[in-house]
Amino acid sequence: MRLVLLWAAGVLLASAWAAGSAREGGALAPPAAAPEQPMQAGVVPVRGPGGLALQGQVAVLADPTGLLTLDEVRAASAAARWSTPNQPLRAGGPTVWWQRLVLQPQQAHGRWLLALPSTALRDVTLFGPFAADGSALAPPQASGLIRPFASRPLGLERLTFVLDLPEPGTYTVYLRVQSSIVQHMTPTLWHASDLHLARQHQRLFDGVVYGALVAFLFAALALWLSFRDTLFAWFGAMSGAALLTLLSFNGHAAQYLWPHSPWWIEHSYVSFPALWLVASAGFARAFLNTRQTAPAFDAVLLLLAVLALGSLCLGLAGWTVWAHGANELIALLGSAALALIAALLWRRGFTPARWYLLGSLAPFASVAALLLFNWGVSDWLFMQHNSLELGLLLQSLVLSGALSARIRHVQRQNALLARRADRLATAASTDSLTGLTNRRGLVEVSASLLRRPGQHAVVLLDLDRFKPINDQLGHEAGDFVLAELGRRLQRHSRTRDVVARLGGDEFVLLIGQCPARPELDALVERLRELLDAPIHYREHALRVSASIGVAISPDDGVELQSLLRAADWAMYGAKQQRNGVRFAADAPRTEPPTGLMQMP
Structure with a gap:
């Protein structure tokens, strides 16, 4: 963390120092002009894959007013104002910069290109080339940001001007450059075919970058449409x-x-x-x-x-x-x-x-x-x-x-x-004491189970002899008995069936696609015997029994509420006659059961 802070502070200080030193004199002007000097030595055009760098070979003249004409900068009286700095040339601010380049081609009929490195120069005009006798071989070429793109002589992205040098000799070229912002303006001399090859490489690089950004743009759009x-x-x-x-x-x-x-x-x-x-x-x-x-x-x-x-x-x-x-x-x-x-x-x-x-x-x-x-x-x-x-x-x-x-x-x-959310939903539909499905969970599960084809059964179990255990040994023993009976019912039920505790000492077994009546009778009898088996609690062997009522869909109802009501009638009859198990189809309904089920 300290390294990040030190790094950021160092960069900011260095940037502030650079900005201050760069702007002390307004635009970044070259060194002050030397006393009157002869015309600088000519540059011999040479082909190369990166063009011919002209740093240190271009003379410059500052025109703060921007009013100097070509004749004035070419006059002998302006000779002392020209200088040839060795560092890269920069333009910026209101100052207009004149550049002078002397070329000495060794071959006839040479076609060369003078390219400026920036695309953001506001106004650029090339004058010449001028022959040794001072005559212009071509009209001025003007371009820059303030002109339509068609003004660029070759239709290139960077400001590039054509120089036709018809024969060996000495030629002079003048550039008038103005930029609103600080820009590099040292030109490079290219042979036309070399610049064409270099532009192909640059365009390939630009295309890769543009393609990547377009891909990121459309990927972001797709993600936004998906996730909002x-x-x-x-x-x-x-x-x-x-x-x-x-x-x-x-x-x-x-x-x-x-x-x-x-x-x-x-x-x-x-x-x-x-x-x-x-x-x-x-x-x-x-x-x-x-x-x-x-x-x-x-x-x-x-x-x-x-x-x-x-x-x-x-x-x-x-x-x-x-x-x-x-x-x-x-x-x-x-x-x-x-x-x-x-x-x-x-x-x-x-x-x-x-x-x-x-x-x-x-x-x-x-x-x-x-x-x-x-x-x-x-x-x-x-x-x-x-x-x-x-x-x-x-x-x-x-x-x-x-x-x-x-x-x-x-x-x-x-x-x-x-x-x-799943845990909360599970907790909301689970009985905290036994881990079985509770009343709410039973309602939710039954909605889909009872819509399946075939017969389904609701087995309602109400414990007998449970109250004395609570009264004599306390609620801790009663809870132990309920939990053990819940485990027995769960172990001896099919995975697709639902075992639920409705509250108190009442349990429900919801059997999906139940077997035929003889097999269902045997299954219910096994459940009754399972509940009758002794429960060992500390030094006690506790015994309970259950009255069981069974309702079958669709004969006794098609919804959970009606099936539970029918099973409750049957369980009431079993409890009255003390025979343990009764089916709703066999139970007379002459008297209402005392424990009639009411589901939410």
Whole structure:
């Protein structure tokens, strides 16, 4: 637990330091320009599977007003304002950045592509290439978020421009770049066929990630339709928002969803991440059940959701810079808070929280890596391009395991509740002294048993000579006798028959699909002899007997109430004539029995 707290605190301090150092001078500008210098050395285009990295070979010029023209930046008077930094170039804020690249191809008729690493640059215009005599070989190419997707010269997700270099020589290219948010802008030079192959690999990776998120989305929908649990609805919303976020960041939303809407192209970069943050907070509340188990933690998650909704409103209102900064801060602090909350709940004994803890670490690490790159602390391009996809994919995989753990947890709880309900139901229908079925249980069982085809019998047994045992030896002896007689009746009955104690010293045997009358006579006689056998209690050999009345369905009735009434008439006759057993069909009903059965 201490390690988790120290880790979270360390990451937050490092992030705060990085943010402060990155923003001290406004946008992340390159080092101050050196005194006037000659044109930088030309870059020789070279083919390679990863393109030709141009870090340290691109000159930049800052235009805080955004009013400089191409002629002004090309003029000799602007030479002192150009610099060639060695670190990756970044654009952000209101400042416009000019880039200058000198190319010296060694072969004629070369077709090269100049690709920027980000899909979220607001406005980019390429001028040139210019030949050595200053003449332009092609008209300007303009693209960016503020233009429809069709403005992109090759129709690619990332901003990529065509450079036709007709013959060996020296050519100069200028890029005018503007971004609302901090973005990497160091271009890469590609041969057309190499970029095509690299894009195939990237699209395959993107397709795998998109497919996984779509699968999670539909699985969550199916689970929600099956269980109607908001937990699965939030998981589906989180997967859908994560998918839209990645589609926006990778440029595929602009390409396929709204290619003709610059407004959506620009605003989707901040709107969908905010929705993802809202859905993540909602899923955390549902999964960790903080509303019931940890109200203080629940307030934190609600605050994160409200802040994310505020960021969404900022983005939709056009305050994209503020919205992007808010999204970054909420994502970083929210991931750390969720990890801490999950760790604390795990420590309290909520075992599914360990899965959520693992799931929250993945996006935390990816967001932290992306922010460190954007803030200039890290220069690893792979993390800029793929960290968020890897983090979200890993999170979804882990959280799908977490959902499985949560489902198993709920199933175990439901199984415990079902067993408890069964025990309560059994207790409600069981006689606590003898363990036999009680009056209520007999009513419930008889409803289905008596509807079966064939004859059924109700055997009513009322003990004789039982009262003196209670009076002379006490209720403990009486209870012992009742329990022993219940065990005897249970042992000598068929498994499909029901033995019940109605209360006091009255027992009932419900015989389903009873045998014919001669065999039934023999069975009842054995029961009477069984009850007549002595019962050894301490030093006493106690003896009781039973008066037995038998009613047969359907001749004596078809329902339990009527059969018990008929058996009671027969038992009354047996008790009067002291012959032990009587069937309802043989009992005259001239006088009402004193113990007429009344069932609920």
